Amino acid sequence: MGEERARARSGTRSGGRARPSSGTRAREPRLTRSRSRAGGVVAATTARLGLSSTRRAAILAIVVCALALTVAVPLRNYVAQRQELSAVTAQQQSLAADVARLDEQKARLQNPDEVAAEARSRLGYVRPGEVPYVVELPNTPSAADMEAARKATPWYRTLWSDVTQGAPK
DSSP states (O other): OHHHHHHHHHTBOTTSOBOOOTTTSOOOOOOOOOSSHHHHHHHHHHHHHOOOHHHHHHHHHHHHHHHHHHHHHHHHHHHHHHHHHHHHHHHHHHHHHHHHHHHHHHHHTTSHHHHHHHIIIIIOOOOTTOOOOOOOOOOOOOHHHHHHHHHHSOHHHHHHHHHHHOOOO
16 A cells, blocks of 8 residues: 555556656546545546536436426326225215115114105095095295286386385385
8 A cells, every 4th residue: 555655656657657747648637635425426526527516406406307207197196096085985975874874764664654654744645534634825926926916017006006005115
């Protein structure tokens, strides 16, 4: 090791040849000493590839964008599938609740007394010997009927009724 240092100081290489003079020798990148190995690697890369820090930053930005685009599509698909799965799960729970309600109604309608009560209320059935009574309430005119009747009367009668009886509220 010490022998190599001595040769480097004296200007000879391991083959015994002398270094070319400073005027004719090819320019080799000089590495500065740094505290970390990463700094030396960056300096060596900068010198060997001829990349400035701006170019390195641009290349790094391109690589990061490419990685982001590579990850974006599968991530979007994953999120869409999770949303669809949650919607289908909610629909399945709703349908399960409907099935439970219908099963309960089916079990309730197995009782003949319940069927008879439904027939009496929905269909108006009566038992033999019973007298059915139907109560009919008078029809109240709808708002559309009232408006049609008001438009059918002439304006002067409407005015006279408003003056004598007061305006409708």
